[in-house]
Amino acid sequence: MNAPLEIRARLARGDFTLDVDLRLPGSGITAIFGASGSGKTTLLRCVAGLERVAPARIAIAREVWQDSASGRFVPTHRRALGYVFQEASLFDHLDVRGNLDFARRRSGDGRTSLQPLLELLGIAGLLDRRPWQLSGGERQRVAIARALATRPRVLLLDEPLAAVDLSRRREILPWLERLRDELRIPMLYVTHSGDEVARLAGHLVLLEAGTVRASGPLAEVLSRVDLPAIPAEERGALLHATIGERDAAWHLAHARFAGGAVWVQDPGLAPGAAVRVRVLARDVSLALQPPERSSIQNVLPCTVRAIVPGAHPSQALVQLACGESLLLARITARAVDQLGLAPGATVWAQVKSAALVA
DSSP, X not given: OOOOEEEEEEEEETTEEEEEEEEEOSSEEEEEEOOTTSSHHHHHHHHHTSSOOSSEEEEETTEEEEETTTTEEOOGGGSOEEEEOSSOOOXXXXXXXXXXXXXXXXXTOTTSOOHHXXXXXXXXXXXXXXXXXSOHHHHHHHXXXXXXXXXXXXXXXXXXXXXXXXXXXXXXXXXXXXXXXXXXXXXXXXXXXXXXXXXXXXXXXXXXXXXXXXXXXXXHHHTOSSOTTSOGGGOEEEEEEEEEEEEGGGTEEEEEETTEEEEEEOOOOOTTOEEEEEEEGGGEEEESSOOOSOSOOEEEEEEEXXXXXXXXXXXXXXXXXXXTEEEEEEEEHHHHHHHTOOTTOEEXXXXXXXXXXX
């Protein structure tokens, strides 16, 4: 594991205040998640040096870019970072090769081969095209390659999929997974999409009104019940699972996790392959006895860990321990009362839908 990122910054502008103190993993994707106006982009701009804040300390891989105590401030053009915006922002007068060569020269080493990067992002066949000849997904992949061609120590991605449609988003996501799995640099990924968070991130920072409400391993943060900043429709758990038996007749596969297994659509992966399974709280109901002759195929014995009010007075959010894993269920407050639910109670979680996200 590379040295962690240190980000401590305070910025006050009008009615908005950003106040963060973070130590983030030195590799993989950290998702910066929160509602519009929560400070996600401002946080990236502080790391990039585009916002000069004080007091502040920003250190990447033990290299200090800003330290108010010593007066050190490294300007943006001298920070070894790559920045990918919502729009690809490629140079229209240059072809793909020219855009990448420009970035490579900025790194100070114009001789480094870009071939591994071209293969990693699948853009080797696009070198002679101009930006207007590319699809939205291709433009964004080229933009990511250009950011990486500078040989950065950190890659900043500010909602890179927000400006592309659903089909292009599905096209780009596998390439982002390859970056996560094959690169050895940290990536800070700003998004308001729970699906992108669940599929890509290993660490999650939850921002609300410029303040860090939670920061930690993704599955751990998602399964908490004390974070109202997560929208009700995004509440759910993430299970790290492996593919077990497959039911070829019905095109299903068993995804086994620490505490049980759920049937999911067969992804065509070999037994033992690692997958992520997202279970939304709205797709989990509870029963006091194992249901019989039900259309719901995934029924898991669990223990109630905690119960908190939901986003609406009629709702409740229940945290469940299923072996070593945690699930969330969103049910009515009336159901909690009628079932006599309380921490420690044994229940059966009926999972209506479980989705493979990676």
